[in-house]
Amino acid sequence: MVDWSARINEGDDVVLSVAEGAHDLGVAVAEALGERGANIHTTYASDEISRAYQRAHDDDFDEDPEFERALYESADAVLSLGGGRNTAATADVPGETRQAFNKAREGIREARMDTDWVSTVHPTRALAQQAGMSYEAYQDFVYAAVNRDWQELADEQDKLKSLLDDGEEVRLVSEDTDLTMRIDGRVAVNSCASVAYDSHNLPSGEVFTAPYATEGEVLFDVPMTINGQHVRDAYLEFEDGEVVDYSAASGETAIEEVVTTDDGARRLGELGVGMNRGIDRVTDSILFDEKMGGTVHLALGRAYTSNFPEGHEDDANESAVHVDLITDLRDGGRLEIDGETVQKDGVFRWEDGFEG
Amino acid sequence: MVDWSARINEGDDVVLSVAEGAHDLGVAVAEALGERGANIHTTYASDEISRAYQRAHDDDFDEDPEFERALYESADAVLSLGGGRNTAATADVPGETRQAFNKAREGIREARMDTDWVSTVHPTRALAQQAGMSYEAYQDFVYAAVNRDWQELADEQDKLKSLLDDGEEVRLVSEDTDLTMRIDGRVAVNSCASVAYDSHNLPSGEVFTAPYATEGEVLFDVPMTINGQHVRDAYLEFEDGEVVDYSAASGETAIEEVVTTDDGARRLGELGVGMNRGIDRVTDSILFDEKMGGTVHLALGRAYTSNFPEGHEDDANESAVHVDLITDLRDGGRLEIDGETVQKDGVFRWEDGFEG
Numbered sequence: 001m002v003d004w005s006a007r008i009n010e011g012d013d014v015v016l017s018v019a020e021g022a023h024d025l026g027v028a029v030a031e032a033l034g035e036r037g038a039n040i041h042t043t044y045a046s047d048e049i050s051r052a053y054q055r056a057h058d059d060d061f062d063e064d065p066e067f068e069r070a071l072y073e074s075a076d077a078v079l080s081l082g083g084g085r086n087t088a089a090t091a092d093v094p095g096e097t098r099q100a101f102n103k104a105r106e107g108i109r110e111a112r113m114d115t116d117w118v119s120t121v122h123p124t125r126a127l128a129q130q131a132g133m134s135y136e137a138y139q140d141f142v143y144a145a146v147n148r149d150w151q152e153l154a155d156e157q158d159k160l161k162s163l164l165d166d167g168e169e170v171r172l173v174s175e176d177t178d179l180t181m182r183i184d185g186r187v188a189v190n191s192c193a194s195v196a197y198d199s200h201n202l203p204s205g206e207v208f209t210a211p212y213a214t215e216g217e218v219l220f221d222v223p224m225t226i227n228g229q230h231v232r233d234a235y236l237e238f239e240d241g242e243v244v245d246y247s248a249a250s251g252e253t254a255i256e257e258v259v260t261t262d263d264g265a266r267r268l269g270e271l272g273v274g275m276n277r278g279i280d281r282v283t284d285s286i287l288f289d290e291k292m293g294g295t296v297h298l299a300l301g302r303a304y305t306s307n308f309p310e311g312h313e314d315d316a317n318e319s320a321v322h323v324d325l326i327t328d329l330r331d332g333g334r335l336e337i338d339g340e341t342v343q344k345d346g347v348f349r350w351e352d353g354f355e356g
Numbered sequence: 357m358v359d360w361s362a363r364i365n366e367g368d369d370v371v372l373s374v375a376e377g378a379h380d381l382g383v384a385v386a387e388a389l390g391e392r393g394a395n396i397h398t399t400y401a402s403d404e405i406s407r408a409y410q411r412a413h414d415d416d417f418d419e420d421p422e423f424e425r426a427l428y429e430s431a432d433a434v435l436s437l438g439g440g441r442n443t444a445a446t447a448d449v450p451g452e453t454r455q456a457f458n459k460a461r462e463g464i465r466e467a468r469m470d471t472d473w474v475s476t477v478h479p480t481r482a483l484a485q486q487a488g489m490s491y492e493a494y495q496d497f498v499y500a501a502v503n504r505d506w507q508e509l510a511d512e513q514d515k516l517k518s519l520l521d522d523g524e525e526v527r528l529v530s531e532d533t534d535l536t537m538r539i540d541g542r543v544a545v546n547s548c549a550s551v552a553y554d555s556h557n558l559p560s561g562e563v564f565t566a567p568y569a570t571e572g573e574v575l576f577d578v579p580m581t582i583n584g585q586h587v588r589d590a591y592l593e594f595e596d597g598e599v600v601d602y603s604a605a606s607g608e609t610a611i612e613e614v615v616t617t618d619d620g621a622r623r624l625g626e627l628g629v630g631m632n633r634g635i636d637r638v639t640d641s642i643l644f645d646e647k648m649g650g651t652v653h654l655a656l657g658r659a660y661t662s663n664f665p666e667g668h669e670d671d672a673n674e675s676a677v678h679v680d681l682i683t684d685l686r687d688g689g690r691l692e693i694d695g696e697t698v699q700k701d702g703v704f705r706w707e708d709g710f711e712g
Contacts, residue, residue, distance in 0.1 A: 013423040018400050030405040034412030039421035044400035049386040056390030065395035067369040067430035074423035
């Protein structure tokens with residue numbers, strides 16, 4: 001968190017954001033920050049406090065309150081320790097209130113994003129419950145995902161980044177999937193949990209780019225929760241880069257809501273390839289699920305400008321949403337770049353056991 | 357807290373500081389702040405995080421880190437919700453580390469003090485333990501102390517303020533106490549838990565002034581913890597305004613350390629008269645003990661400039677310490693101003709049962 005991810009140096013002004021339930025991790029990170037001679041300001045990211053405040057407010061929120069903007073504009077890094085004691089703690093905050101609150105704080109959010117920010121989670125019982133796991137097993141899961149040899153993974157991911165940067169077309173194939181996407185003119189991001197790689201999640205472990213001209217069909221067989229709805233086996237059909245049909249075994253209305261948000265929501269904003277072998281199961285948390293080795297995720301909606309060459313950021317797909325969906329390629333699937341098989345049955349061609 | 361104490365208005369930029377264990381109070385205050393349309397930035401005042409950070413640091417702390425100073429300089433109010441889960445949580449932070457940390461942040465502390473700040477505590481199990489009370493009984497105690505009719509108490513305290521402002525000499529008398537102090541040329545502060553009265557503690561409930569030319573002897577029969585030492589029956593003898601002899605039934609070295617700190621530590625900086633009838637027992641917390649109705653406290657060391665007329669602030673006694681000691685006048689004691697008995701057996705002359 002402190003060294004590999006945020007690259008904290010002596011004298012850095014660091015905002016340490018501690019969620020409910022993340023206290024123990026906060027103590028550990030504070031010790032590391034003290035050792036490095038950084039300065040620390042500790043905030044409390046409590047869902048219950050946010051809920052109480054937002055529900056009581058009349059929704060006419062002040063725009064970017066000066067005191068908080070001043071804090072983040074002067075900060076060098078923001079380390080967010082998520083966790084929480086109830087993943088549904090803000091379920092009864094009206095959507096329009098949440099939107100009004102977030103909209104009023106866009107300047108503050110941008111100031112945060114301009115720092116060397118890193119987000120992680122402390123394994124809490126609430127997150128274990130969301131994953132359908134015991135607390136003890138969930139702790140093991142999180143630490144296996146986080147405690148990687150990140151430099152080694154960065155080097156491995158660089159192989160895929162080179163292939164994507166040089167390639168023109170990606171094809172995904174499995175039992176119910178056959179999808180092609182153009183990727184020429186795009187820049188793949190080697191996301192390995194370090195601000196030095198423009199990667200701000202811990203764990204990370206993916207390489208992603210911004211596809212276009214998508215054609216074909218894809219089944220997302222990794223279940224997930226989208227806007228509170230459980231979605232299973234979502235299916236999308238693309239023509240000329242746009243969704244022309246969709247369905248789901250459950251949660252189809254959640255998919256409908258996403259696809260009909262705006263024009264950009266019918267196009268893909270991201271193709272991401274999970275490469276974190278420490279993540280070996282689905283836990284209904286996008287922070288982990290989308291990085292699982294052997295899976296590929298596609299996001300409907302907004303693209304990241306980091307996938308575009310300088311001066312071409314305006315080509316990025318625009319949308320109010322960015323919703324990731326995940327397909328598992330480990331059982332009979334393959335990923336091709338320009339007709340060459342790069343991954344088969346979840347195994348990359350540079351790994352032992354590749355049978356391409 | 358929000359209305360009477362801090363006088364929060366719509367659009368105020370409010371820092372809400374939540375201690376370990378004070379979460380529930382944080383939720384309640386956040387709701388009140390939302391209702392009033394204030395802006396909120398929530399900080400986490402964790403003793404364990406402070407301990408970990410300070411112990412790991414090399415003690416060469418940066419002076420007033422810009423990001424945190426910017427926050428407090430732009431804030432209108434700071435609401436501190438104390439509590440804690442272990443009153444000894446920072447016991448193994450070396451004194452010189454603590455001093456170095458505090459000294460490096462004097463500018464930030466001043467910026468906080470320039471806001472409409474209010475400090476209170478949430479009743480936690482740790483504080484109940486410190487008081488030697490069950491959690492349930494301690495909650496009742498705290499709410500009885502806090503939930504006063506503050507306007508009524510402010511009006512009552514105004515009577516004592518007038519007497520002290522007009523008076524020249526105060527005399528305290530009880531079995532082992534006979535002490536006289538000059539108070540002419542001083543301004544008494546009506547401390548009733550509101551920034552509108554220059555009072556920043558919740559609960560409050562005292563009237564205090566800055567005495568001088570102290571003569572006589574005083575026994576402090578209310579036990580308390582001073583710098584980690586339990587002090588019982590501290591006794592001081594004054595001549596010409598200065599301590600000439602001291603003793604204690606236990607904790608005498610704590611008294612010695614205080615008195616020998618510097619020249620100012622041998623003189624009194626405060627005479628305070630407790631008037632909060634909701635506080636009916638000692639809980640080894642100065643926030644509550646010194647406001648107990650029927651007690652009087654005297655502080656060795658630094659005086660508050662608010663007790664001096666404008667332009668005379670330089671007359672305030674200066675010292676690195678300000679240590680309160682408490683004497684109980686409810687059993688046979690009396691308080692005189694210019695020879696007139698104002699309080700006897702802990703009962704003021706305007707109260708029922710006064711037998712002066």
